[in-house]
Amino acid sequence: MRKKIWMASGAVVVVALGTFLLVGGNDKETPTASETSNIKQLVQEYSSSGMKDLSASITSEQLIVTDNNNKSTKYNLPKDEFFVSIAPYVKNTHPCATHSLTGCQGELTEQEFSVYIEDNEGNVIVDQAMKSQSNGFIDLWLPRDKKYSVTIEQDGVKAKAELSTFKSDNTCVTTMQLVESI
Known part of the structure; x- marks a missing residue:
């Protein structure tokens, strides 16, 4: 028997102020719990906006954002x-x-x-x-x-x-x- 257990959502809410605080205020390797909870919004914003002043890549475990000064900030992805x-x-x-x-x-x-x-x-x-x-x-x-x-x-x-x-x-x-x- 097949059962539906999870569905991807097409709707994403992007909070620009929250993203600024996440990117601007994080110099450490491990993000806080609130930063991790917002990681999907941050990924969506980078993926859909075509930002030119930053580069962002995503591995199986981390979102890595690099600014024009070659400074990288790493965000852990959800564990599940x-x-x-x-x-x-x-x-x-x-x-x-x-x-x-x-x-x-x-x-x-x-x-x-x-x-x-x-x-x-x-x-x-x-x-x-x-x-x-x-x-x-x-x-x-x-x-x-x-x-x-x-x-x-x-x-x-x-x-x-x-x-x-x-x-x-x-x-x-x-x-x-x-x-x-x-």
Whole structure:
């Protein structure tokens, strides 16, 4: 029996003042609990805004923000969730392992896709229409330490992939080419 246990949310609220305080006031390696609780908002802001004065990348464990003076601030990601960003494509892609929130650019920007993700136990994790951002990526927070089957569809073309959310796994997926369904 399949059961729906978690669904990605398309709605994100960005609080600009909170982001300024997080970025401007953190010189330490380990963020406070309040900073960690706001990490998803911070990731979303970097991913969707195209900031030029900072660079931000995300590993399986940390968000790393580097300013123009080459000063890095690291934020720990939630212990139970894994960030992964997927750029479905038709013709153009790039190799990537660690997602650059401010630098990676996918081919299919601001387009609607049907996204379906199921874990190895048959639990549906995501089953919804999602829109790629201006950078061509679909950002997802998935439960950690699991394997998933991912299907992305758009207008009769489909991409399928297996991915996992373990400590050493990639946060950037640029290998899902949309092809005609057979």
